[in-house]
Amino acid sequence: MARCRAAPAHGTVGRVIEVNELTKRYGRTTAVDGLTFTVRPGHVTGFLGPNGAGKSTTLRIVLGLDDPTSGSATVNGRRFRDRPRGLRHAGALLDAGDVHGGRSARAHLSALARSNGIPRRRVAEVLAEVGLAEVARRRVGGFSLGMKQRLGIAAVLLGDPPVLLFDEPLNGLDPEGVLWVRGLFRRLAAEGRTVLVSSHLMGEMEHTADRLIVIGRGRLIAAETVPEFAARVTRPRVTVRASDPTALTALLTAEGAAVRPDGAGTLTVTGLDAARVGELAAGRGIALHELATRTASLEEAFMKLTADSVEYPAGDPR
Numbered sequence: 001m002a003r004c005r006a007a008p009a010h011g012t013v014g015r016v017i018e019v020n021e022l023t024k025r026y027g028r029t030t031a032v033d034g035l036t037f038t039v040r041p042g043h044v045t046g047f048l049g050p051n052g053a054g055k056s057t058t059l060r061i062v063l064g065l066d067d068p069t070s071g072s073a074t075v076n077g078r079r080f081r082d083r084p085r086g087l088r089h090a091g092a093l094l095d096a097g098d099v100h101g102g103r104s105a106r107a108h109l110s111a112l113a114r115s116n117g118i119p120r121r122r123v124a125e126v127l128a129e130v131g132l133a134e135v136a137r138r139r140v141g142g143f144s145l146g147m148k149q150r151l152g153i154a155a156v157l158l159g160d161p162p163v164l165l166f167d168e169p170l171n172g173l174d175p176e177g178v179l180w181v182r183g184l185f186r187r188l189a190a191e192g193r194t195v196l197v198s199s200h201l202m203g204e205m206e207h208t209a210d211r212l213i214v215i216g217r218g219r220l221i222a223a224e225t226v227p228e229f230a231a232r233v234t235r236p237r238v239t240v241r242a243s244d245p246t247a248l249t250a251l252l253t254a255e256g257a258a259v260r261p262d263g264a265g266t267l268t269v270t271g272l273d274a275a276r277v278g279e280l281a282a283g284r285g286i287a288l289h290e291l292a293t294r295t296a297s298l299e300e301a302f303m304k305l306t307a308d309s310v311e312y313p314a315g316d317p318r
Contacts, residue, residue: 015041015076015162015194017062022071024057024218031057033218034071039196041162044185046209046226047198050306054218055198056094059167063092075163087116087159093152094167101141105132105151108140109158118159126154131180145172153181163194170201182208202299214302216309226298233296233304238269238277241290248286255280266290 017039024032032054039045049055060066062073064081075090076083083089099108109123127133130150135143140151149172156164166185170178185208189195196213199205205212205226212229214222222229242248245265252259257271269277274293281288 015192017073017075017163017165017194017196018077019058019062019073020071022058022061022073023069024054024061024066025069031218032061032068035215035218035220036071037213037220037223039194039213041192041194042189043210044189044195044197044208045211045213046205047196047213047215048202048205048302049215049221050309052217053215053306053309055215056167057218058215059092059094059165059198062165063090063094085116085118085159087112087118087155087161089159089161090163090165091156091159091161092165092167093149093156093169094165096145096148096152096169096171099140099148099151102139104137104139105143105154106136108151109154112155112158116159122158122160126157129157130154146174146177149173150177153184161193163196164188165196165198167198168200169197170199170204178204202297202302206298214306216306221305221309227295229305230296230298230301233301235270236273237294238272238274239266239290239292239294240269240274240277240281240288241266242281243287243289247284248281251280251284251286252277268294 019035019037022032022035023030035054035058047055057066058073061068062075062080064079080086080090105127106123109126110120112118113120113123124133127136130153132147132150132154135147140148143151149169153169156166169181173181182204185195185197189210197205197209209226211225212222214229240248242265245261245267249259249261249267252269252272255272257269260268262268274291278288278291
């Protein structure tokens with residue numbers, strides 16, 4: 001299978017997305033409100049927020065498809081719309097269905113290649129990269145959503161750009177496709193590229209993203225690593241299953257820990273880390289059958305930290 005070439009390794013110059021005090025208003029509605037963040041190369045950065053948070057508006061402004069009311073958004077230090085042959089600088093997938101259904105996959109990519117001064121050989125390379133080589137001459141109108149997503153990703157890769165943006169790239173993909181995309185994002189970041197992925201799939205972002213940009217009602221909520229974001233919600237907990245849970249509970253409580261029994265000899269401990277729990281148990285000769293550190297999931301952290309930013313909250317499902 002063909003692979004994209006690695007981006008030149010010369011620092012971060014030319015591979016940074018910068019959003020500075022960005023504001024976008026539509027009449028009386030403020031979609032983006034003084035938003036500032038930077039996306040750097042070498043990481044998969046998740047771009048998260050509830051519906052209506054301003055994610056799509058921000059991406060459209062970054063790509064020069066919409067004008068900001070105030071503030072700025074640049075790719076490689078310049079407004080993207082000011083760059084000729086833009087696909088060489090940044091590739092973006094915003095809507096996999098936004099393709100002329102009467103064209104073949106090859107014709108669609110060939111037109112993009114011609115307009116951006118990209119060698120024709122790249123069309124075959126990226127079609128092979130995304131697994132569409134055998135259907136290259138089929139009309140896109142007959143493609144499934146997953147196939148259109150793969151074609152959209154091929155268009156992102158076409159110019160071999162140092163900056164790549166994806167909006168909901170996993171929609172319609174089967175499990176094999178999801179695993180492939182996860183590996184693709186990580187490889188692109190490892191090559192020194194800037195990879196920004198917007199998605200509502202918290203479980204997938206937890207496995208894919210290294211860093212997060214989280215917004216709500218157009219404002220920045222967080223810009224940090226996934227573990228840092230999850231740690232905002234709750235202190236790490238230690239789950240331990242012991243041969244003598246009663247004795248272990250007394251021992252840990254004496255050390256200042258809070259201990260909650262969860263049944264079948266399993267305890268949840270806060271206030272001590274796993275290493276200290278293990279040391280104390282060993283010192284008293286208490287056998288441990290399980291010892292693990294638990295943190296809040298990305299989904300739990302996201303739901304709690306964006307609760308005030310949900311535009312149309314649903315009722316309690318219980």
